[in-house]
Amino acid sequence: MTVTTDFQAYTLGDYAHQAIQKHLKKILKWEKPVRQDKDPEALHQMRVGMRRLRSSVNGFSLGIVVPKAISDKNIGRIARRLGQLRDLDVLQETLEKVYKPHLPDKEEVLLAAVFKTLNKQREDAVSGVKLILKDDSYKSLKESLKVWLEAPTYQDSAALPIQQVVPDLLLPEVSHFLLHPGWLIGTKIENTDVVVLKNWETKKIEKFLTTGGENLHNLRKQAKRLRYQMELFTDLYGDSYKTHLAEVKNVQDILGQLNDGVVLADWLSYVCKSKLLHKLPTLAKLIEERRYSLWGEWQRLQEVYIKPETKQDFRLAILNPYEKQTSNENHEQVAALVTN
Secondary structure, three states: OOOOOOOOOOEHHHHHHHHHHHHHHHHHHHHHHHHHOOOHHHHHHHHHHHHHHHHHHHHOOOOEEOOHHHOHHHHHHHHHHHHHHHHHHHHHHHHHHHHHHHOOHHHHHHHHHHHHHHHHHHHHHHHHHHHHHHOHHHHHHHHHHHHHHHOOEEOHHHHOEHHHHHHHHHHHHHHHHHOOHHHHOOEEEEOOEEEEOOOOOHHHHHHHHHHHHHHHHHHHHHHHHHHHHHHOOHHHOOHHHHHHHHHHHHHHHHHHHHHHHHHHHHHHHHHHOOOHHHHOHHHHHHHHHHHHHHHHHHHHHHHHHOOHHHHHHHHHHHHOOOOOOOOOHHHHHHHHHHHO
16 A cells, blocks of 8 residues: 655545544554564554554544544544553563663573563564554454545534644643643642642652552643644644644653553552562562652653643644744743753
């Protein structure tokens, strides 16, 4: 299948077509290497392509009409299977590169047994990926996308100029991001102002990650959805937009690393059949220290994005396509976070 992307997009329909085309091309590029399972990067790239395709189909749903095979449910099912394998690759890479070099010999021996279990789980996950790529649902998805791209079906709104509708496409996602309850974890409200609580002990952070971890994980997913949508329209906006886009990615990255630490500790405790501290105390301490550091980075972001002026700056950036945004004190503060 040949997928080209060399045309100029002007309307909502153009942008939808271009985005879906681009993501399908990425998926097809990496499909064969994923089947061969020779490079974890191939899996990562294909998974990203599938996630971005899902985001685009949902984000442009008011302007396009797609067959059932290109449904959110079908794309999500395939993406989750890729994600199960990718999560194991991330666990392995983190243990190998971040933690193993700092462990005493005794714990390295125990970690070798952990890797054997990880490799067995990975073999099962590889089999699952190969099965899903042979499944009729995946074949139908590819064929339906090819047919749609050759003869797309649009709703009336697809003919509208993109600069007229892009704020309406993005603002709902921005609202879900800014109003997400994850922003209020570890805060208190004083006279209608949100205050981030500081100087926490490690145990208190662990408690909040346990009780509020799901909210933070969901905020990360919302940040990712918003980032994927914003990245489709960077050519329409100026510096303020791009600064907020970089910061949304930063939120996604920091929360992702926090969640990865929780998942890693839980997985290791399960594999070791005991609390991690009992069998791998050095590793447990390193994971705890890294989590504490990441929590500090998260609170720095949190302090900026709970401010009313930051939210307003974000909204104004979205409302003005094709216009360069003027800097103000709050915008400069957000930009500083990106460069630090």
